[in-house]
Amino acid sequence: MKRDINKLTNQEYDLLIVGGGVYGAACAWDASIRGLSVALLERDDFGWAASSNSAKIAHSGSRYLQHADFKRMRESIRERSLIADVAPHLIDQKQPFMFPIYGHGIKGRETMTMYFAIYDLLSIDYRRKKDPARAVPNSYVISKEEVLKIMPGLNPEGLTGGVIWYEGQMHNTERLTLSRVLSASERGADVANYTEVVGFIKSGNAIVGVEAKDRVSGEIITVRAKTILNTTGAWIVKTLNLSGENSKDHNVHASKAFSFITRPLSQEHAIVISHRPIYDDEYAIINKKSNLSFAIPWRGHSLIGSLHLPCDDDPNKVTISEAEIKAYIDLINEGYPAAQLRREDILHILWGIIPADKKGSAAPLKHYEILDHLQEDGWEGVISVVGVKYTTARDVAQKAIDLVLKKLKLKSVKCSTHQIPVWGGDIEYLDEFTNQAILKESERFNSEVIRHLVRTYGSNYAKVLSYLDENPAWAEVIPNSNIIQVEVIYAIREEMAEKLVDVVLRRTDLGTLGYPGDHSVRVCGELMAKELNWNNSRLELELQEVIDSYIIRPTPEVVYQ
CATH class of the missing domain: 3.30.9.10 (D-Amino Acid Oxidase, subunit A, domain 2)
Structure with missing residues (x-):
């Protein structure tokens, strides 16, 4: 995946996607598979905002039973299962959750037993997998004593037991978003991060393209497209207002x-x-x-x-x-x-x-929205996607691209993102694949480094290691991590990492548990500086930007550990 700004100006695309979070990435992946010519522009880095700040859970929607929202629950169960099919290296479907049960009323033992029996019934066709490692166990009820072993110190008064159920846990949501971008790029999509849309180009009542600023060079470019898909998340209304006409808020709060x-x-x-x-x-x-x-x-x-x-x-x-x-x-x-x-x-x-569900509310919006702005504002050629959940982005993208094909008056092509592995996801049996990788690389790396490589790059981990032929010294492990130096080089050359913060927070998981310390960050920074010809001033700015990206700033004790 190479960043080529000039290439974006050379054609009229079928679809231009503005916003490179999880929804933009999923739409680009889907549209490129269906044969559309696609451009994807992101003002910062791919997946930098809300998409990287999830609970790392592929959520099955168990809580939707309280709304009797069986449709939404089934969607979530299906999408959790499909992530495990197309990106098995990035998700574990067997993370147990435990909910304490009190009394015998509406939230009591009997009600919760029935509640989760319905949940199991609604998910039965998605729990079984060819690979046993991806199968999801049934929920079950446990005793009061077992609950207190799991949550010692819990108030025992009225406690009658607990229920165990399972959710999918994603090892690295940033990599799942990036893997969809990489997949789209492999299918021919032209993608660029640090490219900010600053205006719409209009022809009558139609939006026919955008003006965008390359935030790396400062250059202003023009990108033309038959349809524009706005997937900018919290910036959706601000993006629409680039038309020069204040858009109504569309109840997007x-x-x-x-x-x-x-x-x-x-x-x-x-x-x-x-x-x-x-x-x-x-x-x-x-x-x-x-x-x-x-x-x-x-x-x-x-x-x-x-x-x-x-x-x-x-x-x-x-x-x-x-x-x-x-x-x-x-x-x-x-x-x-x-x-x-x-x-x-x-x-x-x-x-x-x-x-949010309404202005000034803390409650999140319950359902996604796909807005056709010909109906909303009288603008031809613009669609907005208001996403709600990380887990169901693929399904929402499918519906959005269905609408794009319809508006382009193109022959309908079925979506296949539910069965085509994302970049790195071509693994049939994950445990077997991982063990073979550990055995193959045992002379160079310990097992934890190889597990990390498989969990990050999946079936493509060998592509990363191939760069060691150029410089074997890049096999050295970065302090306080299982990450090896060659991953930084690969991120720059093949994954469009432009800044140090891209590598620390989104190409690797070095900084996703918190600030990893000056030494580790500086090792990455010096590798990037040499590869990209940064001077000392630029390197220091990049190091400071990493620190500034954390709400909890490192104390001297953390920085110099």
Whole structure:
């Protein structure tokens, strides 16, 4: 995947996608497979915003039963299963969750047993897999004593047991987004990060292209297309307003959500913590008197989330404050006093801006929206996608590209993203593939390095290692990680990494648990500086940008560890 800005100006595309998050990536992948000529522009880096700040869960929609929303639940179950089919290296389908049950009423043992029996029934056709490692077990009820072993210190009064069910856990959501971009590029899509759309080109009532600024060179280019798909997430309305006419808000409003990465609160199980409600769920059949947070085991830590709060509709004005961080810590400690979370336990904060159900609300939008702006605003050639969940992006992209084909008056071509592996996903039996890779590379690397390479690059890990023929010294492991130096080189040459922060946070998982320390970041920075001919001033700016990307800034003790 090579960045070629000039190539973007040489043709009229069938489809220009503005926004390179998970929805833009999924749409580019789908459209390119169906034979459309595709361009994808992203103002920053691919998957840099809300797409990288998920709970790392391929969510099956178990909570949708409270709304009797069986359709949405089935969609989520199906999409979780399909991610495991097309990107097996990036997801584990067997992450157990445990929900404590109190009493015998509407949320009691009998009701929850029936609740999850329905859940199992609705997911039965997606739980079985050819590869046993990808099969999803049934849910089951456990005793009060077993619950207290998993959550010691939980209030035992009225506790009647718990229920265990399973969700898919993604090892690296940033890589899944990138893998879809890489897949689209392999199919002929022209993609570019750090390319900001600054204006629309109009012909009558039609939008026929965009003016875009290459944020690397500063050059302004023109990209023409028959259809423009706006997948800019929280920036959707701002993007529409580039037409020069203020668009109506289309009821697209913002809510912010954030999660903590902290010391582990549990070992094997993700635990459910009930706490005071932050927002009312007016669509729930059951009147809830609490909200739920999840403490999910992830890479030896707990990922706790998510807290939803109202925010300004202008994403450039949204931040996470210290008061909000403290308030969430207090909520977790009230719901599960045994957690005893302290501010210094918070290693990293993941946050993003998601669609809200109405202006000024903390409650997230329940359903995605695909807006045809010929109907909405009288503009021909523009469609917007308002996405809600990471897990179901592929399904929403399928529906969006169906509409694109219809508007282009092209012959309908069936979507096949549910069965074609993404870049690196061509693996039939994951455990067998991993063990063979470990055996093959045992003389060069320890098993943990190879597991990391397979989990990151899947069936294409050997392409990364092939660069060692040029310089065997790149086989050295970056301090405090399982990442090897050649991954930095590969990210620059083959994955369009333009900045140090791209490598630290999105091409590798070096910085996704929190700031990894000066030494590790500088090793990456010096590799990039040599490869891209950065001078010392540029290198120092890049190092500082990595630090500035964290809400929790490194203390001297962390920086120099």
